[in-house]
Amino acid sequence: MNYSSKLLELAVEEFSKLPGIGKKTALRLVLDLLKREKDEVNRFASAMKSLREGIRYCKKCHNISDVEICQLCSNPRRDAFTLCIVEDIRDVMAVENTQQYKGLYHVLGGVISPMEGIGPQHLNIESLIQKVKSGEVKEIIFALSTTMEGDTTNFYIYKKLKEYSIKVSTIARGIAFGDELEYADEITLGRSIANRLPYESSINS
Amino acid sequence: MNYSSKLLELAVEEFSKLPGIGKKTALRLVLDLLKREKDEVNRFASAMKSLREGIRYCKKCHNISDVEICQLCSNPRRDAFTLCIVEDIRDVMAVENTQQYKGLYHVLGGVISPMEGIGPQHLNIESLIQKVKSGEVKEIIFALSTTMEGDTTNFYIYKKLKEYSIKVSTIARGIAFGDELEYADEITLGRSIANRLPYESSINS
Numbered sequence: 001m002n003y004s005s006k007l008l009e010l011a012v013e014e015f016s017k018l019p020g021i022g023k024k025t026a027l028r029l030v031l032d033l034l035k036r037e038k039d040e041v042n043r044f045a046s047a048m049k050s051l052r053e054g055i056r057y058c059k060k061c062h063n064i065s066d067v068e069i070c071q072l073c074s075n076p077r078r079d080a081f082t083l084c085i086v087e088d089i090r091d092v093m094a095v096e097n098t099q100q101y102k103g104l105y106h107v108l109g110g111v112i113s114p115m116e117g118i119g120p121q122h123l124n125i126e127s128l129i130q131k132v133k134s135g136e137v138k139e140i141i142f143a144l145s146t147t148m149e150g151d152t153t154n155f156y157i158y159k160k161l162k163e164y165s166i167k168v169s170t171i172a173r174g175i176a177f178g179d180e181l182e183y184a185d186e187i188t189l190g191r192s193i194a195n196r197l198p199y200e201s202s203i204n205s
Numbered sequence: 206m207n208y209s210s211k212l213l214e215l216a217v218e219e220f221s222k223l224p225g226i227g228k229k230t231a232l233r234l235v236l237d238l239l240k241r242e243k244d245e246v247n248r249f250a251s252a253m254k255s256l257r258e259g260i261r262y263c264k265k266c267h268n269i270s271d272v273e274i275c276q277l278c279s280n281p282r283r284d285a286f287t288l289c290i291v292e293d294i295r296d297v298m299a300v301e302n303t304q305q306y307k308g309l310y311h312v313l314g315g316v317i318s319p320m321e322g323i324g325p326q327h328l329n330i331e332s333l334i335q336k337v338k339s340g341e342v343k344e345i346i347f348a349l350s351t352t353m354e355g356d357t358t359n360f361y362i363y364k365k366l367k368e369y370s371i372k373v374s375t376i377a378r379g380i381a382f383g384d385e386l387e388y389a390d391e392i393t394l395g396r397s398i399a400n401r402l403p404y405e406s407s408i409n410s
Contacts, residue, residue, distance in 0.1 A: 028295070
């Protein structure tokens, strides 16, 4: 494409490096920025810079946090014996939104993905094992995506923790609330039959 | 939403001001930036800043350009008597990609939209009238979107230029190449029947 301006081309290129943003969308976004006041664009640019430079992670759960120990980890009313293993802050927010979970989190920062060159050493797995080793954890709950990478990560951690006597569970997979059976994929439906629950437990929850 | 970090919240807010970017997408994009090297994020931020600060527009056609008179306007092989009226650089690029147009452009910078508070005075209309007045233009071709705003803008300019003896045309509307008739909307199909062309012209083009 001929952008007729180097500055424009550069901005479009930078934007289209973001996931899910193609050249056309990038151009649309950049042209929107161009219509704004200089101050506004500077605010946009410096928000990104100061985020990347000033970002900190909770020393306990590795979630993004402005303080050393995040609000969740420092809350004495949360159950510190249960850890929910998630990929990133989005999953913490999703579980928190349910208001059903009262334990703490452990944010891995990704999942094992040989395709993208992400191995266990790139994730916060070692600190999880240390936590379990020190005896401060009684149960961990896997809440990673049901992808090949998520399953691999679950299995890797599971094997690492097998020697310690803690409960390891995974969030229930099944037919989503409001879903129609005929549109469910076979694997989900098959598993939800295999892992069927006593009817009483479903009416009590 | 509880982002557990002010810096993160600010970055997400800035991103979600962009058109078509909601809070969830913004968070996804911001987390992607966070995973990158500091240098890369700085490059992203400064590309936006220097674009907004250094951007220039062609003095003749008002398209984005790094030089005073853009490549198109300064090309002696283009037909300077014909002007294609477009909204922004994206439309210039779209028409240029067809390789069917050899005239010049006039970029309005938007369309008249009372809903968004954009009146004729915010667009490059006055300079268009001056060009026509000076006698350097023989034909103008409207190539704005077929929306209410685009039509209003066409009509506004048409009325302003009525007193000058120039040809005013609009790009053909009709059934797109490869489209099936049964899926065409009534207005498009109706107009394409009303504006039917001699068969000879369709086989020659």
